[in-house]
Amino acid sequence: MEHVLNNKSITKSGRSGSIKNLSQAEIDKEYIIKDITANDADLKNFLFTLGCYEGEKVTVISRLAENYVISVKDARYSIDQELAEAIII
Numbered sequence: 001m002e003h004v005l006n007n008k009s010i011t012k013s014g015r016s017g018s019i020k021n022l023s024q025a026e027i028d029k030e031y032i033i034k035d036i037t038a039n040d041a042d043l044k045n046f047l048f049t050l051g052c053y054e055g056e057k058v059t060v061i062s063r064l065a066e067n068y069v070i071s072v073k074d075a076r077y078s079i080d081q082e083l084a085e086a087i088i089i
Helices: 002-013 041-050 081-086
Strands: 030-032 057-064 067-072 075-080
Touching: 041 075, 041 081, 067 081, 075 081
Parallel strands: none
Antiparallel strands: 030 057, 057 067, 067 075
């Protein structure tokens, strides 16, 4: 049974369409936001006010340590690691 579970996890992580968040994005590549995953309603509302919601285009302009400069709707914002991880692309 352990062997079966190990194979299942390898298959899941080896998929080409695996879930990734904005902190794993390439610089200067445009992505479509698929979901916002945050347990905190205030965090979701904040991202929504920036224009980060499902179906919107987002680009990581630069990354320095745990800070990300992103472009959403012709505007640039600086977000931290926690916010970047909440944005699923």
